[in-house]
Amino acid sequence: MDINNYINSGILELYVAGALSDEENKEVYEVMLKHPEVLNEVLQIEAAILKLTEATVPKNTVLDFKPIADRIHTTNTENKVVKMKAERLRTSWLSITGWAAAIILGIGLFWAIQQNNQLQSEINLTKTDNNFLEQQVQIANSDLKETKKILSILRDKDLLSIPLGGQAVYPEAYAKVYWDKSENNIYLDVQGLPEPPEGKVYQVWSLTLDPLTPTSLGTLDNFSSDDNKIFAIKNTNASEAFGITLEPAGGSESPTLEQLYTLGTVASVS
Template sequence: MELYVLGDISAEEKLQVEDMAAKYPEIKAEITEIERSMEFYAEEHAVEPSEHLRTRVLNSLVINLGDDNTFTKGITHQDDDRQYIDNQDNDNIVTLPAVRANGFYKYAFAACLTLLLISIYGLVNIYSKLQESNTLLTSLQQDKQRFANQVNLMDNQLDMYRDTTYKVLRLKGMPKTPTAAMILAWNAVSKKVMVDVQSIKLPKNDAQHQYQLWALVNGKPVDMGVFDAPATDTAGVKEMRSIASAAGFAVTLEPMGGSVNPTMDQMVVIGTF
């Protein structure tokens, strides 16, 4: 890039650098910084020419069209006895060593820089695609797990209805809740009581109340646990407390957490075998 600023590169190399600078702001900023550094160096080492030298340069441009061969290294002065050359203007001239660039290293540096930029660009693209692939893979795994869970729940629900040891009971609404209904299954062997969550059709309970399931055993209610409507449980079936025998089941609306005894005027559904 230093050679580009100095103008010591071919037209093809100049186009390559300008193309890279247009694509990558970092390269353009580096070129601008090099230009500023060179300008600063030139200003720091600038030498104000003497009036005699300025006049000679201007006269040479007009008369000789810039032929530097007409210059002498000093100004000739004539006294009465002698003639001498004043070289005081030349004392302030700082001669910089000529820059000799090796063509091989110049092209090698440009090639290395180009390969480095291409590699960085490729790595950025690969990393971006890898991140997208990981995100997609995570999403697919989550979908697969949700699908597997749904299949397992459906299998459990079907097993409940296919298992002959389960007694399926449909609970129907009371006179004040005629549209209320739900289905549960009781297994006399395993003593499990399973509520079909998708079958629950009860008015939505508020934050201060929950529905409570009761088993009717010898004419007395036995607490089987609480649940909400609509069901907050994501399972297809909800397992309640176990019981060895029951003549039927009923549901009442109770304060949050359930009650010791059912509130009879808050009964919403009931069913008997």
């Protein structure tokens, strides 16, 4: 778009006067937003109209009857009276025109401000929606990467898989340990455990059987917030079995056997 030709086309004057259609007004408004020189030209046109309005408003409304009397008593009374009326009519018409232009200008400015506020609100809303969507995409991508990583680990043929069956306190419970002996890590899948009550936490134990010796591998503090319910835990023990108990928040020094939820022995692996 040639901005100079656009400015000189006369459309801006029609815009200020309110003589354009709604679609044309919107089009001019969008050009103003993109091109500061167009906005500046509109402001100058509006300022010129305001000055014209001020200039056309009668500044002295005090009537002087002497010139009127002189005109009445002249020889060509009819013509003089007609001329006086024409002059007053022209002055009144200019005043009306000036005020009309000012009113139209005010309406135009109000409309422009309203449109600008609405547009700004839409822009802000769009930015907010875009930011939210970007965050969701990032979260989804992060979750996808984490899921792929977990699947890659669990599919490793060298991992030892130990199922943990439900015990008396909750027979429906189940879990599974994937033991990477070369890295001294276990990957614990606890999808089969119920949500722990408030103030309680699951604690994982490595066990040797003869004599029975439990060693704590830590608590599952993020159980509720972890969607995958798969936890990576360091294990340097010569474990013969694994168990999970429900303990008070913070964990216990030794397992509460009455709250043993799952148990599985390494020797039971088929």
